[in-house]
Amino acid sequence: MTTATSVAAKHMATAAKADRTIVAFCCRECAYAAADASANARTPLPPSVRLVLLPCTGRVSPLHLVTALAEGADGVMVAGCLLGQCHYREGNFNAVDRVAFVQRLLES
Ligand code: FES
Numbered sequence: 627m628t629t630a631t632s633v634a635a636k637h638m639a640t641a642a643k644a645d646r647t648i649v650a651f652c653c654r655e656c657a658y659a660a661a662d663a664s665a666n667a668r669t670p671l672p673p674s675v676r677l678v679l680l681p682c683t684g685r686v687s688p689l690h691l692v693t694a695l696a697e698g699a700d701g702v703m704v705a706g707c708l709l710g711q712c713h714y715r716e717g718n719f720n721a722v723d724r725v726a727f728v729q730r731l732l733e734s
Contacts, residue, residue, distance in 0.1 A: 646700035651678045651686045653706030655713045660705075682706065684717020691728045 652658040658679050661671055671677070676699075680686060683706030694702045704721050712718040 645672075645674055647674050647676065647698065649676045649678060649694040649699040649702045651680055651683065651690060651702065651704045653683045653712075653718070654679055654681050656707040657705030680706075682712060682714045682717035683721035684712065684714055684719075686721055686724060688724050688728045688731070691725070692731070695732075
C-alpha cells in the first residue's frame, strides 16, 4: 500500500467513526485499492462508508457530490491519486476544482 492509499484509508475510517454516512468517491487506482487492501488485511472500513468506484477522480461531477448530500449522506469525500500522479494526467486537478466549486456552493 502506498502512502497515498494508506492516507486515503485512514481518512475514510476517521470520517466514519462518528457513525455518519460518508459517500466516498474513490479512484480505482488509489483510494479504492486502499479500501480493498484494508479489507484484505481484515481491517475493513466501517459500514457507514459507502464507496463509489470511479476510474479516476476526474470523473466526479459536482452533481454527484450534491446529489449524495441531498439523498441523505452526512458527508462526501473524493479520494484519489496524489496531485501530479493521476493515471489520466490531470483528472485529480479537475476533481480539486469541482470539490472547491461545491464547497463554495454549499457555503453560499
Ligand atoms: Fe487516480 Fe486520476 S487515476 S485520480
